[in-house]
Amino acid sequence: MYKPVDLLTQFSGLQGMLWVALGVLVLLGTAEARTYRDPIDLPAQFSAAASQSLLLDIVNRSGRLIAVGERGHILFSDDQGLSWRQAEVPTRSHLNAIAFSDENTGWAVGEDQVLLQTRDGGLSWSLVSDGRDADQKGPLLDIHFNSQSEGFAIGVFNKLLHSRDGGQNWLSWEAHIDNLDEWHLFAIAAGQEGHWYIASEMGLLFRSVDGGESFAPIQTDHGGSFHGILARPGEDGLDRVVLFGVGGVLYTSVDGGEQWKRVNTGTETGLAGATWLADGSALIVGADGLILLLNSELTQVKQHLIENGLPLSAVSLTENNRATLVGLGGVQSLSIQEFLP
C-alpha cells in the first residue's frame, strides 16, 4: 500500500540527489533558451529566401553546384542551378569562399575565421575551427586546394593558413610570406605544380614558385586593390594569370607573373570573381551586374550588364553554355551563348 511518507524518503540519498540534479538541469535548460548565443554557434536556418540572400562563392564539383554566403547559407543544386537545397551547416557565420580538396571533401571559410568541412560532397558540414579567441578576429576571405593534400586559406591583415595533409592540420604560414605591412590577402589561385598566386592591396600580388614555402611580392604599376585572381598552366609551360579588382582594373600575365599587361576594360566598375572557360578565355563578374568575357589571348574584353544591376561576387559554368552567378541578389542563371565566338 502506498504511504505518503514514502515521498519523503524518496528524496533522500542518491535518488534524491538525482532528482535535484535533474531539476537544476531543467532550470538551466529554460534559462539557456533566453541566453544570447553567438551566430558562430547557431546552426544555419533553412529558409525559402536563402537562395535570394547574399551569396559570395560558388563551385561546380562534378556537376553539383555549391554556393556559400551570408548567415551560414550553403546551397547546392544537382540540376544545373534549376533548383536549390540548403545544406546542414552548424554556424550562421558569413561564409566567403568554398573549395574542395577531393571528390567529397570540401572546405568553406568566412567571418570570424570560421573553417567548415564537409565529407559528403557538400550536403552536411561541421565546424573545424573559428577565430573567436584569436587576437586578430578579421575574416578569412578565400580558400584553395591544388591537390588532395595541399591547400591555403587567406584573409585580412596577412592571414595565411596552410595545410599539407588535406586539411587535417592547418598551420599559421605568415612567416612564409614577405608582407611586413600586413596587407589584406583577398584571393588565391594555383597555376602549375608548386605555383601559387595571391591577390592583395596596393597593386600587390604574392607569388610562390616553391610549393608555398615562400611567397614574394610582385608590384604591378597599379596602386589599388585586387579582389580576385585566376591562374592555370599554359600549353607552353608558363602560367596564365588574370588579376582584377577595384575600379574595373584588369591585369593579365602569360608568363607566370613575370610580365603584366593592363587590359582596357572600358569600365570603372569593381571586379570580384571569375572562372576559366574551356577554350582558355575567362568570364569575370563584378559590381553593377557587370560581366566581362576575356578572350583566350587575355588581351581584350567584351562587356555585358545583367538587368537587375546588382553586384556579383562569383561565377561558375554549368551545362549548355550557361553560367550560374552569385552575388547580392542570390543565385541566377545566365546563358553565355552570346559571348562565345
Next chain:
Amino acid sequence: MTRLYHYEFSRLTQAIFHYRGLILLLSVFITLFLGYRAAFVEPDTRLERLIPATHEYVLTGREFMREDRSTGGSFIRVAVASKTGSVFDYQYLNTLQQISDEISLLDGVDTAGLKSLWSPSMLWFAITPEGYSSGPVIDNSQFADTPESRAQIRVNTLRAGIVGSYVSNDFTASIIDFQVLPANPRTRQALDYNAFADELERVRSKYQSDDLQIHIIGDVKKVADLVDGFEQIALFFLAAALITLVLLFKYSRCLKSTLVPLGCSLVAVVWQLGILNLLGYGLGVFSVLVPFLVFAIAVSHGVQVINGVAHEAAKGRSRIAAAKVTFHLLHRAGLLALLSDGIGFATLFVIDIGAIKDLAMVASVGVALVIISNLLLLPIVMSYVGVTQGCIDHAQYKLEERSSLWEGLALFADPNIARRTLVVVALLIAGGVYLSQDLKIGDLDKGAPELRADSRYNLDNNFITDNFSVSTDLITIFAGTPDEACESYKVVDLVDRLGWALQNTPGVQSVSSPAVTAKINRYLGNEGNLRLMALPRDERVLTRAMSKIGIVTTDDGGQCNQQRLHIELADHKQSTLLAVTDTVHQFAAEHDDADVWFRLGDGNAAYEAATNEVIEKAQNQILIYVYSVVALMCLLMFRSFRAVICILVPLALTSLLCQALMAQLGIGIKVATLPVIALGVGIGVDYGIYIYSRLDSYLKLGHSMRIAYLETLKTTGKAVSFTGMTLAVGVATWIFSPIKFQADMGVLLTFMFLLNMIGALTLLPALAGLLLRQASQTAGAPSSADQDGDKPVLADAQIAATEPPATGHTKTLAG
C-alpha cells in the same frame, strides 16, 4: 360614429399638452439657435482618430518616436510614367524636370526634401581605386539628346541603387517624392490640404498626355479624395430626404402628414449638428453618416405618430385630442425603443478608437434628440395643424380595406405556420453560421480601403506598387536597450536576425535596419568587397559602420537606447499583418532580455494591426452589450421573458445573416462596419417593440392571436413596413457612394433594415403565436370567446369599439 374610448391621461401627458404652445415656441428658438451653430460644423478628417489610441503598439510607437513627431509632414509620391519609351529618353527627362520644378514651387512643399531623378541630392556612388566617386544621376552639363547621355544616365541610375525606389523596375516610370508641411514655415498658416490636392490635380492635367501618365499617392491626396466624397454625402442626404418625402406622401396622401414628420426629423438633425458644434466637435469620418441615421430613426418614429393621429382623427377626434391620444398611446413604446437605440449606440464607446467613440457620441445624442423632436414635438405640432380630410379618408379606407398582404402575414401567428416558420429559421441559422465562417477581420483590399478599389487613387496606388518596389504599408519595430547600449554587437546582431526572420515572413517586401546599414557601410568602406558585407565583430568598427555616410541619423535624441527596423509590406490584409506581428512576438519571446527588447510598433500597418486586434476583441463585446441592453429594456417594459425572446430572436437572426452576407461579399469587420451591427440592432428593435406592444395590447383585450395580429398589422404593421422600406431605399443609395466604407455600410444597413422589418413582421408573430398561446393557456387569459382564433374575423367597428388601452399602468375606465 362609434363611441370613443375615453383615456385617462397621465400627468405628464396633461402637462405637455397644457404647455404645448410654450414648448413649441421654445423649440422654434432652440432650432434657430442650433441651426445657426450647425452651419459651422466642420468635417474632422484627422487620421489619428481612426487609431486605437491606447493600444500597446500605439503607446509603444509614441514612446519610441517621441523625438520625431514634431515634423509632422506628409509624404506624397508622384509617378511619371512613359507609355512609349523609357525614363532615359531626352523628351521624358525634360518633361520630368518641368513637372518636378512646378511641384517644388507649390505652397506647402518642402522644396529641400523633394527628390526626383533631377535632384542634385540624387547621387550615384562608385568605388574606384582612389576611393569613392560620386555625382548626380543627371549631370546638367552633359545632359543632351545623344545615345551617350542616355547610356550614362542609365549607368548612373544603376549605380545610385534607385531601381525600384525612384525608377520603376522596367525603367518606364520614375518617381518624384516630397513632404508636404502642415503649416507654411514663413506665414505659419495651416496648409489647406484640399487646395493643395487641387493644385496637384492641375499639374497632373497639364502634363498628362497619351504618352505620359501621372500617378499620385499620399495621405494628403487620399484625405482630399475622401473629402470630395464627403461633399457628395450632402447629396445622398438630400436624395434620402426626397425619397422619404415622396413615399411619405404616397403613404399618407396628406401634405400635412408628410411635411410635419419630415420637418421634425430635420429638426432632430439640426439640433444634433448644432449641439456637436457647441460641444466643440467636428463631424468625423464615420460620424458624417450619422445625421442620416438619426433622420431615418426620426422618420420611423414620426410615421408611427402620424399614423396614430390619422387613425384617431378618423375616429372623429379633434386635432388636439387625436394628438394627445396618440402621444398617450405611443410615448412609452417610443421612449423605450429610442432609449434602446441610444444605449445600444452608446455601447460602441467600449471600442477604443476615436472615430467610433465619436460616432457613438454623435449617434446617442442624435437619438436622444429624436425623443424630443418626434415623440414630443411632432404630436404637439400635429395638435395645431391636424390632418386633412383626405388623409382621414385615406386612413379610414386603408383600415377598412381587406388586404391580402396583411391577411397573409397574419397567418404567421397561426401555430402551424409558426412551427414551419421556426423550421425555416433554424435552416437560416444553420446556413448563416456556415456562411459566416469566412468572415474576416480588417481590410481585405489593396491600397486605400476608404476609397473604392477602382477609384483613381487606388489605381494610382496599384500602378506604383506594381511597378516599383515601394510599399505604402509600413511597420516600424523597435529594439529597446539600456542607455548608451544600442550599438553592441549583440543588439545589432539580434536586430539583423529579426530582420532575416521578417524577410522570411510572407508579405514582407523589404527590411531596413541599422544592421543592414552597418553591412552596406562596411561593404562600401572596403572598396565594394561583398565578402565584407557582414556585421563587423569589433564594436568600434560596428559603431562607425552604423553612422557612416549619414545614412543613419540618431533616432533617439542621442541617448543610444533604441534601434529601429523599418519594414515594407505587400499589403495590409489581416493575414499579412498577423504573420508579421506573430514573427515579432515570437522573436521577442525567444530573445528579449535585460540588454535588448523588441516591441511593435509604428507605421500605418502597425496601427492597422492594432485596430484589427481591438476590433476582433470588440466584435463580440459589442454584440453582447447591445443585446443585453435591448433585452433589459424590453424586460423592464413588458415584464416578460417571452416578450424579450419575441423581440430579440428576429434581431439576432438578422445580425447573424448580416455577418454571413459580409463574409460572402468580402466585407471585413473593420472600423467602418463594426458600428453597423449596433446601429442595425438599434433600429431593428424599434419595429419589434412597436409591433409587440400593439399586439400585446390587443391580446390583453382578449382577442385571438390571429385577430390581434391582423389588427396590429393594419395599424402598426403598416407603419413598420412603410418605414422599413423607406429607410432601406434611402440607405440603398449609399451603395453608389465613391467612398468604399459608405458603400459597405449602405449594403449592410439596407440588408439589416429590410431583414429586421421582415423578421418583425413574420418571425415575431410566429414566436408570439407559440410562446404567448402557451402563456395564455397556462396563465388563464381573460376569457374571451375568440380565444383560439376559430371565430370569424371581427368587424372593424367592433375593434374600434374595444379600444386598446395603452400598455402599462393607465387605468381603464368605462367610456
